[in-house]
Amino acid sequence: MIIPEAPPGFRSGFVAIVGRPNVGKSTLVNRLVGEKVAIVSPTAQTTRNRLRGILTLPTAQIILVDTPGIHKPQHRLGEVLVHNARSAAGSADGIVLVVDGSVEAGAGDRFIAESLKGSKAPVWPVLNKVDRRSRNQVEPIRESYRKLFDPELVFYEISALKGSGIEPLMESIISSLPEGPYYYPPDLFTDQPERFIMGELVREQVLLATREEVPHSVAVVIDKVEEGETLTRVLATIMVERDSQKIILIGKGGQMLKAIGTGARHQMQKLVGHQIYLQLFVKVKERWRQSDSTLRDLGYRREQ
Numbered sequence: 001m002i003i004p005e006a007p008p009g010f011r012s013g014f015v016a017i018v019g020r021p022n023v024g025k026s027t028l029v030n031r032l033v034g035e036k037v038a039i040v041s042p043t044a045q046t047t048r049n050r051l052r053g054i055l056t057l058p059t060a061q062i063i064l065v066d067t068p069g070i071h072k073p074q075h076r077l078g079e080v081l082v083h084n085a086r087s088a089a090g091s092a093d094g095i096v097l098v099v100d101g102s103v104e105a106g107a108g109d110r111f112i113a114e115s116l117k118g119s120k121a122p123v124w125p126v127l128n129k130v131d132r133r134s135r136n137q138v139e140p141i142r143e144s145y146r147k148l149f150d151p152e153l154v155f156y157e158i159s160a161l162k163g164s165g166i167e168p169l170m171e172s173i174i175s176s177l178p179e180g181p182y183y184y185p186p187d188l189f190t191d192q193p194e195r196f197i198m199g200e201l202v203r204e205q206v207l208l209a210t211r212e213e214v215p216h217s218v219a220v221v222i223d224k225v226e227e228g229e230t231l232t233r234v235l236a237t238i239m240v241e242r243d244s245q246k247i248i249l250i251g252k253g254g255q256m257l258k259a260i261g262t263g264a265r266h267q268m269q270k271l272v273g274h275q276i277y278l279q280l281f282v283k284v285k286e287r288w289r290q291s292d293s294t295l296r297d298l299g300y301r302r303e304q
């Protein structure tokens, strides 16, 4: 792929999207990019990899770095995720700090406030999910965050889901970026290979279909992608930690796995633009989230 030379005055840079789990970071990345590059679910800690969403405009290129939610880690996977989110914020040209504008600030937000202390990059504070509350209800919520972070802070009030309040945020980000080159070809929306996104689309369906501990115990491996003229054949394995989770995922008469497969296949077809044949397997690997070698194999590495 060819990366053209940037015109004079072109601005570009890396902007990390950080915040607690489930505040809507991935939804915001998709909204800004205008394409579905990150998976979204109501389950906290959906995002595990540092994914870049790329927005190219005639005058600027913003590379949005979607990060895993910052939280107090409970296992090795959690430690790796939080480390990577912090390191993305540390090396960015700017940081979008997303908080949940439908609830008041809590202890988890204090943890983030501490994590961001000392950051030199500009920070855009964003109150997301304001569509869930009336104007009057948003005010005390906004004040609770100000009290926690900084009483002077001016929040961008947005709904990443509905698309409101996005323009002013985007313009402010662009105007603060340094002059720079195209980092990626202008027609690319994400730095992730298609294979990775396919695995994520399967995981998204699992997250949407299951609850409690199952979503967190799941990883997806794409075993094979065979591209044909009109049809792409994809073999994928869903990895869980216990037999009981495998039973849940397969479901009565295989119903659950079938539904997951159908949902993922539809999403994959949108991604590649043609027919997909998807075959799913479920495998138990005990305590994979505690195993450094399995985490590495799955691509959950500590990033610099």
Ligand SMILES: Nc1nc2c(ncn2[C@@H]2O[C@H](COP(=O)(O)OP(=O)(O)OP(=O)(O)O)[C@@H](O)[C@H]2O)c(=O)[nH]1
Pocket (backbone or CB within 6 Å): 019, 020, 021, 022, 023, 024, 025, 026, 027, 028, 039, 040, 041, 042, 043, 044, 045, 046, 047, 048, 067, 068, 069, 070, 128, 129, 130, 131, 132, 158, 159, 160, 161, 162
């Ligand atoms: N009502 C409303 N819901 C939203 C908005 N933005 C995100 N959501 C929902 O909030 C949930 C979490 O969204 P995500 O984008 O996955 O959140 P995240 O911060 O990336 O989550 P992690 O990956 O767990 O850190 C999903 O069910 C979204 O549909 C919004 O502006 N309004």
